[in-house]
């Protein structure tokens with residue numbers, strides 16, 4: 001059953017086009033990793049799902065549906081309800097999602113929609129494996145380490161057992177030891193609550209290890225999506241192939257993506273063709289002037305003029 005449908009979404013920040021027709025469909029219970037270089041549009045997509053785009057952004061095409069309801073036509077009240085009951089967000093900087101002036105316990109109680117007893121609050125803090133929940137509850141955000149603050153943010157995001165958790169690089173600010181523990185926690189809590197995960201990341205190996213599906217973004221579009229193992233083992237899009245194969249063995253978990261020669265695009269308006277064409281090792285003449293259409297085969301959904309060719313040919 002489809003929980004999230006992003007259909008040809010276009011988002012502009014003034015003259016900069018952040019999403020250029022992004023399309024993605026997520027079924028209930030899936031764990032989906034969205035991978036792409038800086039500027040590919042991951043955060044813009046994540047924010048658009050909850051109607052959380054900054055004021056500077058404008059949706060100029062397409063739509064997002066959560067459980068069949070179009071986010072763009074929701075009233076302010078409906079949006080608040082969507083965010084408080086159906087969606088949970090975890091961001092890179094946990095401190096940013098916590099109120100610096102309020103004790104942690106009170107914030108967790110609010111996330112539990114105000115009806116929480118002290119015991120409920122301590123229970124919640126225990127689920128994220130904080131050693132001394134009572135002490136954490138009494139404290140303020142600045143008294144926590146980054147890892148502890150992220151655990152609190154996760155407890156709050158999961159408090160209402162959301163249908164969809166959007167985790168935007170939730171561990172990028174943490175050191176590698178804490179990173180794994182926090183990810184284990186996110187995936188365990190989501191599995192327990194039946195929450196679907198959308199994890200936005202640069203970390204291809206980590207995504208492949210934990211997610212059922214991977215969506216690769218480039219230039220504001222999802223250029224390839226499919227089962228995590230298939231996308232990585234047999235990439236169909238030359239960009240995915242480059243990510244999966246660039247500098248063999250050099251991408252280890254926790255690292256940013258290894259650079260592919262050239263720069264990702266900053267679009268102003270719709271890309272006339274494939275925005276990867278200037279960097280593509282398998283480019284054809286038609287690539288620069290014709291937008292690739294979705295090509296579905298073997299479980300992959302690929303935006304590439306060469307997608308119908310043999311697997312791996314584009315490498």
Ligand SMILES: Nc1ncnc2c1ncn2[C@@H]1O[C@H](COP(=O)(O)OP(=O)(O)OP(=O)(O)O)[C@@H](O)[C@H]1O
Nearest residue numbers: 013016018037038039040041042043044054056266
């Ligand atoms: N508030 C903003 N104002 C203007 N442009 C923005 C804003 N936020 C994002 N952009 C632009 O939109 C495009 C997509 O950015 P986005 O932050 O969604 O990418 P990202 O994949 O999340 O990158 P990162 O990996 O660095 O987090 C980029 O070109 C970026 O410069």
Ligand SMILES: [Mg+2]
Nearest residue numbers: 042043044168
């Ligand atoms: Mg981002």
